[in-house]
């Protein structure tokens with residue numbers, strides 16, 4: 001799932017590359033102020049210091065303001081070039097620091113970075129409102145919009161004009177002064193609440209540990225899962241014990257395989273009650289305030305609900321269309337889920353137990369049912385899904401489909417030792433972009449998987465500015481004696497996120513604000529779905545799913561089982 005958070009929202013309407021007008025760059029000793037002397041001008045993560053961020057954000061905002069002042073104070077008539085295009089080119093420094101900070105805040109955060117996020121969030125929210133509610137600027141944007149036929153715009157320019165105008169209208173540019181002030185207050189509150197919500201979840205993710213010191217409590221768990229928990233025990237200060245956490249590679253196998261129902265309940269409840277523990281990280285009041293503010297904002301802007309406001313920017317357009325689609329799925333999904341629940345209950349009875357199937361039993365009995373029906377066990381597959389082999393597989397698919405080549409670069413600085421950096425080349429060997437992969441969970445990383453950009457592709461003064469993209473995941477780690485062997489679900493997620501990465505890498509736009517994944521939120525899932533579908537294609541599996549010890553290709557029998565079980569536990 002593509003990550004959306006304040007920094008990407010904010011810099012999404014601010015833009016990359018130098019302004020045509022001459023606002024001098026800030027001076028001083030800050031890694032963000034100069035040109036980066038790294039390969040392909042990638043971020044010098046080895047030189048960037050946390051102390052650089054806040055001054056760079058502030059300088060970036062000031063510089064952006066100065067660039068916008070040059071637009072609004074111009075005596076020349078508004079044109080596409082001097083207003084829309086110049087706006088697209090403005091805010092380069094802010095985007096530069098925002099992209100790097102956003103990456104670290106999501107994937108390698110710490111208390112200092114989280115404090116900077118709290119300091120900078122209100123500044124960015126205010127800055128965004130200062131732009132979108134700037135009457136003089138909107139007047140110029142509107143003038144170009146209303147006279148668009150005079151500018152002989154090509155398709156991309158027309159799109160940029162439409163999107164820019166829409167961003168201002170949706171940002172409140174047409175409101176009266178009183179309502180503009182109200183919107184500013186709402187945006188400010190929303191930005192802080194959303195940030196706090198995410199920071200609370202991360203705290204809750206890290207605070208819970210299921211510590212097992214009795215070997216009998218490991219009953220049912222596969223060897224590899226036990227080994228991973230033992231290593232987590234050592235790392236987390238419980239030497240000789242086994243620790244399960246709320247990172248996906250830890251709690252999901254526990255729910256799938258643990259025979260200890262009470263412990264399954266414990267870890268399940270811990271995961272689903274994150275933010276619901278009546279402690280300092282409780283998110284209930286925050287969620288409620290966010291929902292109320294979103295309605296208020298939507299109403300203020302003339303929309304019936306928050307859903308109406310959001311969906312206008314999606315292909316679905318209206319809540320009715322979303323419900324129409326969901327309702328087509330709901331009936332058959334419910335029917336199948338009920339049937340599977342009955343089968344699971346029958347299994348419980350057959351085991352001589354008399355409890356009623358509950359949510360924390362679902363993974364465990366689903367796994368058993370899958371084994372009974374399709375003779376397929378997720379753990380049987382892991383040896384064929386060594387992470388490096390899966391990466392080779394996804395790269396090979398991209399080579400076969402798009403002619404892309406991938407070469408690991410050891411000379412490009414990275415923000416964590418788990419990160420790998422690849423140069424992506426076209427079929428003719430020319431440079432296309434850079435891809436960072438960061439696949440293992442750690443306390444400094446939020447849950448889930450996502451793609452984002454450290455630099456988006458665009459074209460400026462005849463030069464192609466190449467994209468710098470990253471993929472983040474939380475997949476099963478290597479253990480002392482085994483490489484990273486990932487689950488079937490993790491394989492699909494890796495291919496999915498790589499689809500988003502390709503979307504960013506293969507972008508061919510002039511303007512940064514239209515580049516890569518800057519498309520309707522529901523359309524953005526198309527490239528990821530396409531790649532996900534390749535992951536388990538029999539021909540593709542045969543290419544990359546080789547046993548990590550023997551090198552033997554995945555047997556046809558297992559491929560058939562994967563295909564047959566494809567609809568299990570989902571709507572067919």
Ligand SMILES: [Zn+2]
Nearest residue numbers: 001002525528
């Ligand atoms: Zn996605």
